[in-house]
Amino acid sequence: MAVKKDRRFFDEQLIIESMLGHNRRVVAHCRNFAAIVSGLAAGILGLTGLWGLLVFVMATLGISLILLARVNFDTSLYFPTVKEVLIGQFWHGMMSFILFWTLAYDMVYIF
Amino acid sequence: MEPITLDENICYYVLIPIFIVCIMVSFLRQKILVVLKSDTKVDLKEVKNSQLLTRAKVLRVNADFLPEKAFRSRKAFFNKKDTGAFWNPPDTPNPLQAMATQDPTQVMGMLKSQMAFVILNGGLAYWVHFLFSGFLVAKAPFPLTYKFKFMLQRGVDLSSLDVTYVSSLSWYFFILFASGGIVSLLLNLRGAPQHEQEAQDIQAMDMINPMMGGMAGPTAMPGMPGSQPDLKKVYQQERDNLDIVSHDFALATVEQRLVQKWTKQKQH
Numbered sequence: 001m002a003v004k005k006d007r008r009f010f011d012e013q014l015i016i017e018s019m020l021g022h023n024r025r026v027v028a029h030c031r032n033f034a035a036i037v038s039g040l041a042a043g044i045l046g047l048t049g050l051w052g053l054l055v056f057v058m059a060t061l062g063i064s065l066i067l068l069a070r071v072n073f074d075t076s077l078y079f080p081t082v083k084e085v086l087i088g089q090f091w092h093g094m095m096s097f098i099l100f101w102t103l104a105y106d107m108v109y110i111f
Numbered sequence: 112m113e114p115i116t117l118d119e120n121i122c123y124y125v126l127i128p129i130f131i132v133c134i135m136v137s138f139l140r141q142k143i144l145v146v147l148k149s150d151t152k153v154d155l156k157e158v159k160n161s162q163l164l165t166r167a168k169v170l171r172v173n174a175d176f177l178p179e180k181a182f183r184s185r186k187a188f189f190n191k192k193d194t195g196a197f198w199n200p201p202d203t204p205n206p207l208q209a210m211a212t213q214d215p216t217q218v219m220g221m222l223k224s225q226m227a228f229v230i231l232n233g234g235l236a237y238w239v240h241f242l243f244s245g246f247l248v249a250k251a252p253f254p255l256t257y258k259f260k261f262m263l264q265r266g267v268d269l270s271s272l273d274v275t276y277v278s279s280l281s282w283y284f285f286i287l288f289a290s291g292g293i294v295s296l297l298l299n300l301r302g303a304p305q306h307e308q309e310a311q312d313i314q315a316m317d318m319i320n321p322m323m324g325g326m327a328g329p330t331a332m333p334g335m336p337g338s339q340p341d342l343k344k345v346y347q348q349e350r351d352n353l354d355i356v357s358h359d360f361a362l363a364t365v366e367q368r369l370v371q372k373w374t375k376q377k378q379h
Contacts, residue, residue: 029299032292048252096292103130105252111122
């Protein structure tokens with residue numbers, strides 16, 4: 001038992017905070033990109049209301065899966081928990097998504 | 112309600128131009144801020160003090176990676192009574208004097224970057240208001256409550272108009288708030304954000320608050336009058352922090368753990 005506790009303590013200690021921050025930023029970067037592309041897609045398809053939100057959620061989860069696949073489903077090298085890649089910074093790209101959704105929708109449909 | 116048909120020319124001559132100009136100006140602002148920020152002068156003494164504090168903090172955080180003796184000798188450098196670095200804080204000039212002798216270029220730098228922010232954004236708002244006031248340029252593709260009406264239809268006072276229509280001025284403000292993502296993507300076109308410092312600067316600059324636009328980096332902070340902390344107190348606090356640290360050498364059993372790891376890997 002004592003050994004186990006020891007190990008966990010070391011694992012926490014051995015994380016370099018700035019590197020972790022960099023990884024988080026990269027994830028946020030990818031989320032941003034996904035939000036913009038999916039916003040454009042949702043606008044061009046003419047989705048409104050909750051359907052758009054659904055597309056955003058799908059895109060965010062999709063980019064999470066792509067990121068996971070990129071690291072062969074082993075995130076322990078980059079993040080302390082898998083959660084961080086899956087749903088960390090989930091709403092990061094929301095504003096970008098809404099902006100591009102509105103832009104594309106308006107350009108295609110309301111004029 | 113009958114949907115309103117907007118003229119196609121509004122799309123080509125209002126909606127898209129405002130969007131592109133806004134993004135480009137945000138982009139330009141970031142670059143201008145970088146140019147203006149680069150020529151900050153630093154005081155040697157101030158840097159020395161802050162580096163000393165940083166070193167103490169690094170020692171505190173990474174204490175467990177040092178052997179007992181090394182940690183003790185480093186701690187002694189800071190904390191040894193009467194001769195340690197934290198026992199002899201340099202005299203802090205009183206705030207009035209500090210303000211009088213302050214390097215004016217620092218204040219100028221802050222002023223300049225704030226001016227850049229105000230001129231660019233204010234000018235842009237004026238441009239949109241002057242050329243495009245009264246246009247309905249967009250329609251949000253999702254339902255909104257009535258409260259948003261005043262936010263989204265600034266400059267157009269029609270009480271019976273559907274809430275989801277957006278006026279030109281509001282479209283400009285919306286882009287201003289939401290363009291952070293696309294601008295940071297553009298700034299880091301060649302891949303992931305590379306340098307931590309740069310990324311931090313960008314994040315700090317993303318803030319819309321004009322007061323914050325100028326003092327993005329930590330180096331700009333000491334120039335603020337009145338922000339000069341009492342070094343004696345800070346040193347005292349850091350000394351206490353160092354005293355509290357319970358040292359526990361983390362690498363004592365490192366060889367065994369490495370061997371354990373290898374045997375584990377071999378088993379797989």
